[in-house]
């Protein structure tokens with residue numbers, strides 16, 4: 001723990017013991033990830049939100065939701081997403097989101113990036129992961145079983161390299177880190193949760209926030225927290241998208257029931273900030289914009305990266321509030337806005353739309 005972390009905790013302890021500031025404890029909405037995102041937004045110097053752009057974007061996001069009749073049902077419509085509403089699908093989503101990070105290629109867009117051949121198609125990005133998992137299951141490999149991940153006799157690194165083999169000359173980015181995540185998560189599930197993620201769901205007892213915290217507290221490779229401007233900020237992108245994927249897949253029923261699902265925020269990755277900039281919601285300072293346009297890397301934990309992630313979370317929260325203001329009573333949350341933005345940016349990319357590039361931070365957090 002660094003010095004200023006100790007000071008902060010000591011201060012909190014002192015305040016509590018003196019009864020100072022207790023009654024102005026942060027409102028429920030301001031604790032957790034959303035509160036941390038707002039703190040980053042309030043203290044950002046290289047990323048800003050354009051209020052006019054955000055207002056206009058709220059109208060177009062609402063229009064897209066209406067036009068597509070977008071809902072949790074869309075999750076299962078994706079060709080590669082599992083369809084069965086049972087425990088095997090929960091296991092699939094766990095390994096999928098455990099490894100759901102960093103698919104962008106070091107090369108420029110023309111180079112042959114990592115791709116997985118499956119069902120006669122070449123899948124890239126996030127879909128390359130989903131395709132590799134489905135392909136492994138088709139080949140009779142128990143890729144969703146934690147007991148397989150920890151059996152280093154059978155599930156060797158070489159075997160995993162085969163399982164995640166590429167259809168191009170470029171291997172899966174951060175493969176060794178992914179293998180490490182599988183081993184670590186496998187041991188944690190075996191030692192603490194009877195070898196199954198369903199036990200974690202049971203322990204969370206229908207609370208999305210409890211499940212996110214349980215994952216961040218027990219799975220170090222999911223504990224997506226960083227130091228920003230003298231404070232620890234939590235983004236917890238993969239625990240949150242895991243909860244969201246289960247909620248959407250099961251359409252809020254059975255394993256997907258969470259009474260507090262609306263506490264889940266946007267998932268700060270590298271795609272949505274790009275889309276929010278394209279929509280005119282996010283603005284970059286000239287040095288940051290030129291850095292991103294020239295595809296230069298930004299180190300994990302750098303202030304620029306944390307500003308991009310934190311301001312994106314806060315931006316989607318403002319989009320959600322604006323949609324609710326324009327259309328009171330509508331059933332919309334940060335998850336559906338996020339999913340829609342991701343799918344839209346991928347559709348636009350398919351159509352060859354030119355974007356300002358996404359930022360390039362190599363990390364296991366997203």
Ligand SMILES: Nc1nc2c(c(CN[C@H]3C=C[C@H](O)[C@@H]3O)cn2[C@@H]2O[C@H](COP(=O)(O)O)[C@@H](O)[C@H]2O)c(=O)[nH]1
Nearest residue numbers: 100101102103104125126267269270271272339342366
């Ligand atoms: N914020 C957010 N980030 C998302 C997704 C998804 C896919 N979710 C599916 C489930 C429901 C939705 O309808 C989607 O069909 C992947 N990612 C992240 O993007 C990056 C991959 O980008 P690219 O290399 O271009 O595929 C990587 O960090 C990955 O973790 C999302 O939905 N939201």
